[in-house]
Amino acid sequence: MRYKLHVLGWTLIWSGVFIFGYVGWQLWVTDWINAGVQAEAAAGLESSLAADGPSGEQFDTDDLFEGGERPSGVPETVEFYREEEPDVGESFAFLTIPSIGLEEVVLYEGVDTQTLRSGPGHMPATPLPGQPGNSVVSGHRTTHGRPFFDFDQLETGHRIEVETSVGTHVYEVREIEVVQPTDVWVTDPRPGGWLTLTTCEPKFSARQRLVVFAEMVAGPNLDYIRLDQTASGL
Numbered sequence: 339m340r341y342k343l344h345v346l347g348w349t350l351i352w353s354g355v356f357i358f359g360y361v362g363w364q365l366w367v368t369d370w371i372n373a374g375v376q377a378e379a380a381a382g383l384e385s386s387l388a389a390d391g392p393s394g395e396q397f398d399t400d401d402l403f404e405g406g407e408r409p410s411g412v413p414e415t416v417e418f419y420r421e422e423e424p425d426v427g428e429s430f431a432f433l434t435i436p437s438i439g440l441e442e443v444v445l446y447e448g449v450d451t452q453t454l455r456s457g458p459g460h461m462p463a464t465p466l467p468g469q470p471g472n473s474v475v476s477g478h479r480t481t482h483g484r485p486f487f488d489f490d491q492l493e494t495g496h497r498i499e500v501e502t503s504v505g506t507h508v509y510e511v512r513e514i515e516v517v518q519p520t521d522v523w524v525t526d527p528r529p530g531g532w533l534t535l536t537t538c539e540p541k542f543s544a545r546q547r548l549v550v551f552a553e554m555v556a557g558p559n560l561d562y563i564r565l566d567q568t569a570s571g572l
Contacts, residue, residue: 369483397417460475461476
């Protein structure tokens, strides 16, 4: 009996060591690894964005209005900046949310498990940030740098900035919702310029999703997007 208790005691001890070691790895070691990955990616991305520079095209606003007649006060042309979609796993933008202390976090293309270990990822089936439509970005709430850890502190009106090769796009939070993981409607197309950010809810659980909807209020493509909405009657 004493032998069995001895074995049971050591089993419980080593089980505890294993559990706490695993939790420690997930909570702290992955953060440490991610910090190195982010620092290296940030250095390369900064140089890349500085070298690219924005290159816009003149868009005839007559083409936006049915019948080719634009309302008075609407300019003849507007600049539109297209951006080529990066490869999955490639870094392409900086994400900044001042209200929660998120500063120039590197944004990657893709939402697969491997990519999200490096940083927040853009869903390839949606427009890139700064382009017309609904751009969707997902990120970890805990582990791997936990970029979206403080998302519960976001409020309507808070600003979100995304810097890409065509410039800095500024969004304002319009709505915050908690949804089920099966509620894929949050990725649906939207008229205008939108940034939809998703993460797990609550912290340390993947039971639900915390979703932040933010509307573009400044950026290289804002004039084009607003004119397009006006022409569409939206």
